Amino acid sequence: AQSVAQPEDQVNVAEGNPLTVKCTYSVSGNPYLFWYVQYPNRGLQFLLKYITGDNLVKGSYGFEAEFNKSQTSFHLKKPSALVSDSALYFCAVRDMQGGATNKLIFGTGTLLAVQP
Amino acid sequence: GAGVSQSPRYKVAKRGQDVALRCDPISGHVSLFWYQQALGQGPEFLTYFQNEAQLDKSGLPSDRFFAERPEGSVSTLKIQRTQQEDSAVYLCASSWTLNSGANVLTFGAGSRLTVL
Numbered sequence: 105a106q107s108v109a110q111p112e113d114q115v116n117v118a119e120g121n122p123l124t125v126k127c128t129y130s131v132s133g134n135p136y137l138f139w140y141v142q143y144p145n146r147g148l149q150f151l152l153k154y155i156t157g158d159n160l161v162k163g164s165y166g167f168e169a170e171f172n173k174s175q176t177s178f179h180l181k182k183p184s185a186l187v188s189d190s191a192l193y194f195c196a197v198r199d200m201q202g203g204a205t206n207k208l209i210f211g212t213g214t215l216l217a218v219q220p
Numbered sequence: 221g222a223g224v225s226q227s228p229r230y231k232v233a234k235r236g237q238d239v240a241l242r243c244d245p246i247s248g249h250v251s252l253f254w255y256q257q258a259l260g261q262g263p264e265f266l267t268y269f270q271n272e273a274q275l276d277k278s279g280l281p282s283d284r285f286f287a288e289r290p291e292g293s294v295s296t297l298k299i300q301r302t303q304q305e306d307s308a309v310y311l312c313a314s315s316w317t318l319n320s321g322a323n324v325l326t327f328g329a330g331s332r333l334t335v336l
Contacts, residue, residue: 136321147224147311147327148263155322194262198321206321207253207276210262 106131108197110211117185118219125180125214127195136198137178138208139169143191151193154178165189185218192216222246224328226312232334233302241297241331243312251315251323254287254297257330258308266310269295270318302335309333 108129117123129135136155140148152163159171169180180193192215196208225244233239245252250271255263256279265279271292280287284303289295299306309332313325 140327145329147329148313148325149327150324153322153324196262199265206323207265207268207279208263208325210255210264212260212262 106197106199106201106209108195108209108211110193110195110214112214113212114215114217116217116219119187120184123182123185123189123216123218125193125195125216127178127180127211128176129178129195129197130176131197131200133200135178135200137169137171138196139163139167139178139180140194140196140210141191142194142213148194151180185216187218187220190216190218224312224314224326226310226328226331228331229329230332230334232336234336235304236301238298238300239302239333241299241310241333243295243297243314243328245293245295245312245314246316246326247293249314249316249326250292250318252289252295253313253325254295255311255313256281256308257311263311266297299333302333304335307333307335 138153139151142148152161154161154171162168192213194213195211199207227242252269254266257263267287268276269289284300286298309330311330313327315323
């Protein structure tokens with residue numbers, strides 16, 4: 105079955121330190137991978153995606169993610185965390201078995217807490 | 221509009237009541253998705269529209285759930301005879317292109333349904 109896993113419910117990091125939010129996936133074929141962020145009382149916002157090409161993808165707000173095919177991972181990273189980065193982060197993968205819909209399968213989310 | 225608008229933002233229903241949740245996507249967006257997000261979980265796919273055509277409803281949990289998009293713009297998700305397990309945030313997302321799986325989705329803030 106196709107799935108995406110976010111092994112950490114919460115990640116705590118001090119402001120100014122680098123952050124990593126982990127994501128691993130299980131799909132058949134070449135994955136399309138996404139990161140979305142959810143702030144309280146707001147909709148999910150797109151951060152970045154990997155479709156093909158360079159394994160290091162840069163996105164919004166200084167975030168980047170590295171696609172690692174051998175480890176089936178797509179970890180989200182930022183060199184220097186800000187308090188305003190505190191939010192709920194979701195990794196998602198395209199459902200390769202979804203026929204024409206190409207719907208996304210989301211992980212359970214990781215709460216990022218950046219302490220001042 | 222500037223974003224995806226959902227209403228109501230909050231709905232409390234007594235068990236057995238019918239509810240209707242509205243999604244007003246960004247003007248011109250062809251693809252429209254409904255997702256269900258239970259507390260502490262990631263969004264789960266419910267249904268997909270391409271213009272007015274409902275191409276995939278495989279995620280609807282029961283025949284009590286019904287969605288429509290009659291003119292290819294506004295969509296309504298209707299839940300009949302609500303049950304406590306229907307309590308969740310219902311997210312609407314849209315995209316301007318036909319859904320290739322690589323599309324970036326714009327999400328609304330969601331409608332939080334609480335069934336007592």
